[in-house]
Amino acid sequence: GESVGLHLPTLSVQEGDNSIINCAYSNSASDYFIWYKQESGKGPQFIIDIRSNMDKRQGQRVTVLLNKTVKHLSLQIAATQPGDSAVYFCADHLTDSWGKFQFGAGTQVVVTP
Amino acid sequence: KAGVTQTPRYLIKTRGQQVTLSCSPISGHRSVSWYQQTPGQGLQFLFEYFSETQRNKGNFPGRFSGRQFSNSRSEMNVSTLELGDSALYLCASSRGDRADTQYFGPGTRLTVL
Numbered sequence: 213g214e215s216v217g218l219h220l221p222t223l224s225v226q227e228g229d230n231s232i233i234n235c236a237y238s239n240s241a242s243d244y245f246i247w248y249k250q251e252s253g254k255g256p257q258f259i260i261d262i263r264s265n266m267d268k269r270q271g272q273r274v275t276v277l278l279n280k281t282v283k284h285l286s287l288q289i290a291a292t293q294p295g296d297s298a299v300y301f302c303a304d305h306l307t308d309s310w311g312k313f314q315f316g317a318g319t320q321v322v323v324t325p
Numbered sequence: 326k327a328g329v330t331q332t333p334r335y336l337i338k339t340r341g342q343q344v345t346l347s348c349s350p351i352s353g354h355r356s357v358s359w360y361q362q363t364p365g366q367g368l369q370f371l372f373e374y375f376s377e378t379q380r381n382k383g384n385f386p387g388r389f390s391g392r393q394f395s396n397s398r399s400e401m402n403v404s405t406l407e408l409g410d411s412a413l414y415l416c417a418s419s420r421g422d423r424a425d426t427q428y429f430g431p432g433t434r435l436t437v438l
Contacts, residue, residue: 255429310380311373
């Protein structure tokens with residue numbers, strides 16, 4: 213079936229380094245993608261999104277890259293900070309689907325001093 | 326602008342009971358989607374409501390139901406609770422377009438004993 217999966221369950225990164233979190237999706241009909249950050253005891257928090265007609269989008273310290281050819285999505289966090297420690301999810305929306313996103317398993321990012 | 330609110334934040338129930346969870350979307354948002362989050366299955370889509378109508382439904386048994394009121398507030402109900410229903414239940418609100426950004430609430434942690 214369709215799935216959105218993350219390549220690495222845990223990513224350890226040193227404070228100040230850049231982080232890259234990867235995500236694979238399987239459905240070519242996905243038209244919209246969102247990255248969320250979830251801290252312990254909280255709901256997922258919107259980070260950045262990208263539509264399927266784009267291949268790159270930048271926010272504050274974050275960049276999302278979309279490669280539709282290989283169905284791959286990545287989130288880059290620049291100058292990672294301790295507050296970036298959390299679980300990161302990619303989510304994709306299927307064209308013609310109302311209000312439903314498919315979520316990956318999540319990647320735990322641990323920032324070490 | 327106030328975010329998505331969910332009540333209660335924590336619930337403990339026993340098998341066979343039923344439970345009702347509430348979600349108030351961001352002001353102006355008319356769509357509410359519900360998700361179940363468990364360690365084993367991740368985030369799974371339950372259903373989506375817009376203008377008091379269910380527009381989409383995930384693969385959950387009929388014990389899971391929902392509704393939406395004219396002010397866009399939504400409730401979900403789980404009847405005949407099972408141990409496996411223990412999870413974090415998240416609601417997300419959006420304006421209601423087909424591929425629209427979803428913003429999540431803090432969730433309701435349900436424990437079934």
